[in-house]
Amino acid sequence: MVNELLNMASSDAGKMVLGLIGVLVFVVVNALLLTWAERKVAGHMQRRIGPKEVGPFGLIQPIADAIKLLGKEILTPAKVDKPLYYLAPVLIFVPVLVSFIVIPFDASLQVTDINVGILVILAFSSISVLSILMAGWGSENKYSLIGAVRSVAQNIAYEIPLLLALLPVIMLANSLSLKEIVEKQEGLWFVVIQPLAFIIYFIASVAETNRTPFDLPEAESELVAGYHTEYSGMRFALFFLAEYTNIFIVSAIAATFFLGGYQGPLLPGIVWFLLKSYFLVFVIMWLRWTYPRVRFDQLLNFAWKGLIPLAFVNLIITGGLLKI
Amino acid sequence: MGERGFHLEKEIIPVKFAMVEKVLDLARANSLWPVTFGLACCAIEMMSTSMSRFDIDRFGAGVFRASPRQADFMIVTGTVTKKMAPVLTTLYEQMPSPKWVIAMGNCAISGGPFVFEGQYNIVEGVDLLVPVDVYVPGCPPRPEALLEGLLKLEEKITGTRRFPRVESA
Amino acid sequence: MTGNLLYNNLQLYLFIALFLLGCGLLGVIYRRTLIGMLISMELIMNGAGLNLVALNSFSAQGNAYGIAFTLFIMGIAAAEAAIALGIIIAVFRRFGHIEGGEIKEMKG
Amino acid sequence: MTPGEWIFIGVITATMAGTLAAVLSGSLIYAMFGLVTAMFGMAGIYIYLNAPFLAMMQILIYVGAISILIAFAIMLAGPMYRRPKEWTTLAKFAAALAVALVSLLLLLKVVIGATHNASEAKPLVVTTQELGRIFLDRLTLPFELVSLLIVVSIIGAIMLALFSKGEK
Amino acid sequence: MIYGFIKGTASLIAGLGVTIRAFFQPVVTSQYPRELLTISPRFRGHTRLLVDPENPEKNKCTACGICVKSCPSGSIKKVEGEKKEGEKKKTATEYLLDFTTCSQCGICVEVCPFDALDFSHAYNSAGYKREDFHYDLVKELMRNRVQ
């Protein structure tokens, strides 16, 4: 296994490096684009313009923001628990980068196809919870800490329906590799067979990315800025970028698992893939600019009493039908 | 408490690289994130400015951050009382430099109509607490005035004005 | 693919397992709080799991029982963590602290 | 040494460092992060043992579930203002040191004597299909037992939490 | 319960409908430095002096000081006037208004017996100094007349 990996790395070293660079570039560009899109979408939903004066259609706006954040004073509050405080914004990027390695953008555009691909994403996504925990705990700020606690509880609760909603698809596709799952949807998207799983996955993923109506860890009206209250400048930017990249990742996984990934007529695969992913991203933004935030106990109740039983039922029915 | 704010240095890089600094200034001027900090009447007009009709987000200044650590400038909107003064300076000190302050409304500029002989509770001008970059007078100022103040602040940061000037009599 | 690669050495894995076991035992003994003990317990279980996997892939090639049993261990560990969390919360509510040595009455 | 070996050394170092942190650290939250590091190291080791599925499950369960449960316990049990501090006695420290030293000696012996006790690891990756077959074919009873255990423990945990709440 | 669930879902979808409709509706923004809203003629900016219609070189203020007394916040710091040859009343030569303490209540305009005061439409003033808004209304009047 190791040797395989190493061999692969050395033989396709060029491809690997290129892939990694590509992933990094994509992460940054995508996140910047999404911050712009978020503000534009929000603006138009509120019948205003959004960023406009900085560059054509305000497209330079996120770049200006990024440069500005880079140029900010690097400020470390005196009371913080330094190792945790420093590590958190770096660690939050690990799952993000790892996830991009296995997501197939096109039939041939994938850094590497691991046969337990989806497990890699799910396993590493728990690091982001840990880094939120580190940020909240390390900041020595009560708002941050409450944000972190909420985040942990929320992630425990929603990781389960997330997994349970993906399992029927894995059962249908008979594989854990993302590429194979896409290939299996040649004729029929899994969303048609598994609409309930898709909805459960989508709700759970909105909760996992801490977006409204589930944005409790950073609920502005309650916790100021939640776990990243004490972060400023570049460190804050990392959280910001990670948040938007996470949104893209969950959308990309949804597109891969339920919407046929890069499959689609006429247009090249990558265009289809991005179209589907960005459409889901748009829906997530749309939700944010429409709904109020749920309360903490309602959030947990919804997961434990609503989504998880529903996902189980769905899983059992799928399993039963497959056997027959 | 008068002088507390002034010794804070605006520049963080002692050696200036002219080009880099210019790009940075341009970026800063076009990405001014205010801290959500409403004090009194003017806060409502500040909200109006960020709403659909005036849309401060057009200039990239619509990202109101509740945490001062993530904000670039503070709009002091309203009367600063002596009880509030230490809070305000703390907030200012929590912001990472470079940082700016807009004093919006007459109360913030000078204590406004609440200045009278024998007054015991008002700070007569927020510039006694923190350095103020732009003053926007009015009681309360119209949202246009706040936008003008923002543009003035951009002008101060970059040294040039990108937008047409609007004269009013 | 020769045997003299460092990672193709059974003893090494067994040693790491031993180390985990030792440290875990130490923790269980010396930790004051229940959570500390729980963490140490997890280390012990991991040591056991590593043993199984290592022996499986070195001595019992061709089947995957070792891996399967390690998965069982993980399941048990998860169950243990859940129940321990419940106990810790109960103890905290009952006694106001979570220091194992201080809990004199165990009537619940 | 090959790159693989270097990485392997890194992995076992991380495991051991994490383990030591988990056991010795004064603050529980650091202990938890030590455990997380150790678990990642373990996952790396499993990859070297040709068990990628196991490695992923290791991260998923230990990092994603157990350590978060522990973090939860830390935060619930220790009220938020008070960081639960572990009491580090000298005796404990000495004991730990002794364990570490003995282990190091053993390690040295193993590394030195590695060449003459080599058994080969077959580069066979255990597929998930194979694992599933074992579970549902030969190991059905233990599998069901573990499932039962988990269910019972979840119910037990909920009961414990509810019961103690009522008492308060 | 099922009815409640369906109703809830329907309400969520209705909400989405509102926002997506707004998304495709035209914006209501007036882009300030590029497009200007019409300011109401009664808008109260800082006060200004009015020109005497009989003598366009002169303002109507006679420096009587009533506005100074009636101002609630003492914003009108100083009103000085001098009586020129051949005129019945004094004419203001200096009218210092500290706009930064003004509350734009309009009492000075109301009490002025000569209707010499009026509101300007300076709705977008902003400056770098507090002193920028210590107006001398006589000078302001002259400046605006030149323009």
Added chain:
Amino acid sequence: MSGIAEEIKASVMGAEPVEVSYPEKGYHCALETSPDKLPDIVRLFDEKRFYLECLLCTDYTDYLELVYLFNTHLSPCRVKVTLKVDPQQPVAPSMSSIYASAYWYEREIHEFYGVLFTGHPNMTYLFLHNDIHDYPLRKGKVPVPPEDKERLDSFKPGEQEDTFFINLGPQHPSTHGVLRVVLKMDGEYIEQAEPVLGYLHRMHEKMAENRSYQQFLPNTGRMDYLGPMSFNLGYVLAVERLCAISVPDRAIFVRIIATELNRICSHLLWVGAYLADLGALTPFLFVFDDREQIQDVLEGITGSRLTYCYFRFGGLYNDVDDQFIAGTKAFVKRMWGRFSLYEKLVTGNVIFVNRTKGIGTITGEQARKYGVAGPVLRSAGIACDLRKVESYSAYNEMEFNIPVGEHGDALDTYKIRIAEMENSLRIIEQALAKLPGGPFMAEKVPKKLKPPRGDIYQVVETPRGELGIYIVSDESDRPLRMKWRVPSFSNLMIFPELARGMLLADAVAILGSLDLVIPEIDR
């Protein structure tokens, strides 16, 4: 009404209530008492289900006078109970065990006048900052004794190691300004909430004593910057009542239109801000879109967008024009169409309903004990709207109803405010239809007002509830005392009780539902 005087006479030995002319004074019955009889009298009022409307103090130099105003909700019967206190050693019995609202008023009087209330559980300062030297509202300089200084800013959280405090504010997105609420938390649950006020104390009551009646006009618009018209109206009504100035009909109707427009404006902002508290930002921007229409209309006549100073004693600042009437009509038409949008976006939304249902439930009894006002009071099922109950201006000619709630929770306050907006629209329509011609200003209003000696209490219904203005005149051109009984203050008083045992998110929702305007509380 006359019954109460007899009853007091019968129940309390030696009490001599005097009935007064309500149209002149604004209260029905006056009663002077002594410290030993006060508890009996207050208890009597409590039994008769009166609420403590206001508790204030006036410094007559020779003596301090405490004024307790009691009233009933549905059929107004306002009784003024006065108690003279020695200015050298001001001590009075505390009524906080009988009326919860007295707890707050007594603290306020303590710090502004130095009156010590015996039996008060927490005689610490609420509004003032640390370097205060004299009691602010005492005539002449009365220094604050040093031992009193220790009472300043007494609430220092975090001193005890084993409690976990959260400071909501003074700069916090959910407190809508500079309110600080110190929350003692048990995890996510609130054990105790303690508001700390005075971060925007702008000395309005002190200023009132320092300037003429006319000069105080701009202050009224700045106390409650969301409903300045109501404050304007209350103040001019009070002074007009005090000086017996009559107002032409046209002015009365224009006042109603302007006030109701402003009420809609205020409620709209509340809807938006409340939704923002609950995490939905888009409604906030939608309501501002509507608000802009109102502001345009009002700017056309008043010249300002927010802090209006439009009403004058005896009339208006200037007349309304056709443009205003057309603009108002257009707005009313537009607004009728907007309710369905809010219904879809907010009222029907299941998340919103679940967040607000059963949160911050107020019972009628609680509302009475705390003297809660406005929509919050009506949510508890008490149909008390001063526009109807104690009609002023020409509200008795208007047809509108009083929406009341069933449960008293935050959702009810929301529904009531929406219904009130609809009512306001109806009132505007009626007032526009009835709008008479004629002058907009009474003819003979003296430039310098010197009202006759005496006091007056005038109430108006602001968007947030009962505003009471108590003016004492000593025949000079400036009032001896002007007390503002503000609705937000009495609504805030109930917050600690409502928040106890709730989640942090609920506390935010409750705080939002009370619709607090901080400058109004702090004055």
